[in-house]
Amino acid sequence: MSQKKPNIIQTVTAYSKQLLGFIRQRVNTDEDAEDILQDVWYQLSSVPEIEAIEQVGSWLYRVARNRIIDKYRKQKPDFLEDYGYEDEDGEFSFKEILLADDNSPETTYLKELFWEQFTIALEELPENQRQVFVWNELEDETFQQIADRTGENIKTLISRKRYAVKHLRERLETVYREFVNY
DSSP states (O other), rough: TTTTHHHHHHHHHHHHHHHHHHHHHTTSSSSHHHHHHHHHHHHHHOOOOGGGOOOOHHHHHHHHHHHHHHHHHHHSEEEEEGOOBBBBBBOOOOOOHOOOOOOOOHHHHHHHHHHHHHHHHHHHHHHHHHHIIIIIIISSOHHHHHHHOOOOOHHHHHHHHHHHHHHHHHHHHHHHHHTTTO
């Protein structure tokens, strides 16, 4: 027990400010943020062996995110922009997460989640749609280059990419909505 307390104290000291900032960005009031942070620390103190947690930072952010989600399950926001993840067209956007420069456990986790789900969604596409999307978006080839390579009509390639984008957007929006519990 005496060895557990210094680890909790060190963890609280190391993560308090950063974790509170993370929570404040996702809730409406400072009081809610402080309540959630206290729940996170309580859950940490309930862990029998803190040393068994491989990445404490990631674990703390996951617990905080779960507490935030629990809070919003009880009280759902009216608009997705309340979360600050809506793009200028009014659609969901992972751009803020993917372009973040920090290497915080939260950002790392979200990037990994996005790419994992993106890869799964990409694999669900028919081969011809997936290939056009990969060549155009990920390998930065023009439709003319793809048409020259495949012998397909450019309009056909554009249509395939449109269906691929539609599918990816729908699949990733599901993940996004689960993340923000909208």
